[in-house]
Amino acid sequence: MKVEQSVIEALKEIVGQSNVLTQQAELENYGHDEIPSLHFPPEAVVKPATADEVSRIMKLASARKFSVTPRGAGTGLSGGSVAVEGGIVLSLERFNKILEIDQDNMMAVVEPGVITGQLQKAAAALGLFYPVDPASLDSCSIGGNFAENSGGPQAAKYGITRHYVTGMEAVLPDGEIIRYGGKLVKNVTGYDLLNIILGSEGTLAIATKLILKLIPLPKYRIDLLVPFSGFEAAADTVTKIFQSRITPVVLEFMDKAGVKSCEAFLGKKLPFSDAEAQLIVGLDGNSEELLDEESQQVGELCLEAGAEDILVADTQFAKDNLWEARRELLETLKAISRQVEVEDVVVPRAKIPQMIRATVEISRQSGFPIVNWGHAGDGNIHVAILRKEISDQKWEAELEGVIEQVFSKALELGGTITGEHGIGCLKRKQLPMAVGPAELALMRKIKAAFDPDGILNPGKMF
Numbered sequence: 138m139k140v141e142q143s144v145i146e147a148l149k150e151i152v153g154q155s156n157v158l159t160q161q162a163e164l165e166n167y168g169h170d171e172i173p174s175l176h177f178p179p180e181a182v183v184k185p186a187t188a189d190e191v192s193r194i195m196k197l198a199s200a201r202k203f204s205v206t207p208r209g210a211g212t213g214l215s216g217g218s219v220a221v222e223g224g225i226v227l228s229l230e231r232f233n234k235i236l237e238i239d240q241d242n243m244m245a246v247v248e249p250g251v252i253t254g255q256l257q258k259a260a261a262a263l264g265l266f267y268p269v270d271p272a273s274l275d276s277c278s279i280g281g282n283f284a285e286n287s288g289g290p291q292a293a294k295y296g297i298t299r300h301y302v303t304g305m306e307a308v309l310p311d312g313e314i315i316r317y318g319g320k321l322v323k324n325v326t327g328y329d330l331l332n333i334i335l336g337s338e339g340t341l342a343i344a345t346k347l348i349l350k351l352i353p354l355p356k357y358r359i360d361l362l363v364p365f366s367g368f369e370a371a372a373d374t375v376t377k378i379f380q381s382r383i384t385p386v387v388l389e390f391m392d393k394a395g396v397k398s399c400e401a402f403l404g405k406k407l408p409f410s411d412a413e414a415q416l417i418v419g420l421d422g423n424s425e426e427l428l429d430e431e432s433q434q435v436g437e438l439c440l441e442a443g444a445e446d447i448l449v450a451d452t453q454f455a456k457d458n459l460w461e462a463r464r465e466l467l468e469t470l471k472a473i474s475r476q477v478e479v480e481d482v483v484v485p486r487a488k489i490p491q492m493i494r495a496t497v498e499i500s501r502q503s504g505f506p507i508v509n510w511g512h513a514g515d516g517n518i519h520v521a522i523l524r525k526e527i528s529d530q531k532w533e534a535e536l537e538g539v540i541e542q543v544f545s546k547a548l549e550l551g552g553t554i555t556g557e558h559g560i561g562c563l564k565r566k567q568l569p570m571a572v573g574p575a576e577l578a579l580m581r582k583i584k585a586a587f588d589p590d591g592i593l594n595p596g597k598m599f
């Protein structure tokens with residue numbers, strides 16, 4: 138339903154005139170996330186700063202039946218924060234305070250608009266560690282991470298957002314403010330409401346405060362860049378590293394097409410860019426000696442498994458150089474191709490070679506260029522399908538089929554269609570490929586129980 142002028146006036150009363158945006162130019166900024174092909178400017182952007190204001194907005198939305206799309210920092214890769222069915226965007230950007238870092242309990246209490254990297258820095262200054270590190274950590278928000286259950290390169294050792302959230306305050310679609318959990322390591326009290334809302338992509342409730350577990354900050358870290366002549370050897374190495382009982386903090390994978398693209402984009406030679414595949418192996422710990430020993434062991438293991446060379450980075454400068462291609466990859470692909478479809482399949486770790494081999498074959502048969510990279514330690518592969526010179530007609534007619542071939546292969550290998558980017562509006566059509574009818578029906582019932590009027594983030598997930 139269209140947002141009427143009287144609703145805009147009521148919203149201004151709740152959050153103040155300057156926190157309601159209605160000018161077209163302002164709305165444009167909130168009309169997309171990091172998927173440029175999705176472009177849906179909302180009818181208004183509303184920026185509350187307290188849970189009470191969010192509650193009043195949701196009560197108004199329930200009464201006047203307009204849609205509300207929560208938004209963190211807008212770095213999502215599945216269109217989750219885009220108002221595809223109109224209504225308002227509720228931006229959490231003013232919820233930007235780290236309320237407390239409790240060193241005794243090793244917990245942080247934060248507002249959801251806090252940028253993930255800022256929390257990491259604040260914790261590190263006290264010798265504490267918030268290890269969830271999406272590659273977008275300098276721009277994404279904790280609330281977005283909570284809603285997407287985000288992971289990052291360090292998930293191989295430290296896990297994902299779900300492993301760190303112990304408490305929340307959230308506003309339900311009818312405006313009720315709920316709280317669950319606390320600064321608690323354990324909690325099995327009733328149904329786990331926190332973990333139903335966590336990862337629900339802003340479709341069940343709006344988080345307004347989060348309590349996060351922190352751990353001691355490891356003192357030392359070494360990263361290795363390891364080139365291979367084929368991705369099978371690279372993937373085998375991943376399995377062998379885990380079999381050696383060393384848990385790397387990072388195990389990232391890139392294929393040659395990706396590294397070469399970065400090299401061309403950055404206009405400089407990158408290390409080992411002629412290798413068919415590269416691994417970045419990161420190790421951390423509190424004993425410098427033990428870490429040296431482990432990196433030696435991992436290095437030998439890589440060479441035995443077919444690595445062509447090894448670059449060791451133990452200074453920040455060397456690490457920056459080593460990570461450059463990995464960090465710049467997505468931006469590079471966007472720069473070299475008019476359109477990029479980034480899929481986010483996840484398979485059991487040992488099945489990575491089969492998955493990559495399949496994408497190479499899909500690319501060969503379809504004529505759509507594909508670049509693979511991702512979190513090899515988690516079996517999470519980003520499959521980027523590039524538009525490049527492909528005609529409009531072919532792109533429109535065949536893209537969906539190519540995506541579905543990639544998804545089918547992941548499912549056949551015992552994997553699924555998204556490991557961290559979520560369903561959003563991008564993959565809702567394909568959700569039934571991965572989730573059976575009974576499970577899907579249950580998910581719809583959960584949505585209906587939270588949001589019977591369908592006003593919170595409509596057009597997503599289903």
Ligand SMILES: Cc1cc2nc3c(=O)[nH]c(=O)nc-3n(C[C@H](O)[C@H](O)[C@H](O)COP(=O)(O)OP(=O)(O)OC[C@H]3O[C@@H](n4cnc5c(N)ncnc54)[C@H](O)[C@@H]3O)c2cc1C
Pocket residue numbers: 170171206207208209210211212213214216217218229249270271272273276277278279280281282283284285286287288289290338339340342343344345467468557558594
């Ligand atoms: C270069 C790049 C690298 C990336 N790397 C990774 C990676 O390594 N791992 C990874 O997991 N993701 C990655 N992402 C994707 C993205 O950064 C994450 O999904 C991130 O968690 C989104 O956070 P955000 O604040 O930008 O959320 P937004 O994009 O604003 O929103 C994402 C979803 O969260 C919901 N939401 C936001 N705040 C709240 C809230 N307070 N309450 C309820 N719902 C809310 C929105 O409705 C939407 O559905 C990457 C993106 C880019 C552009």
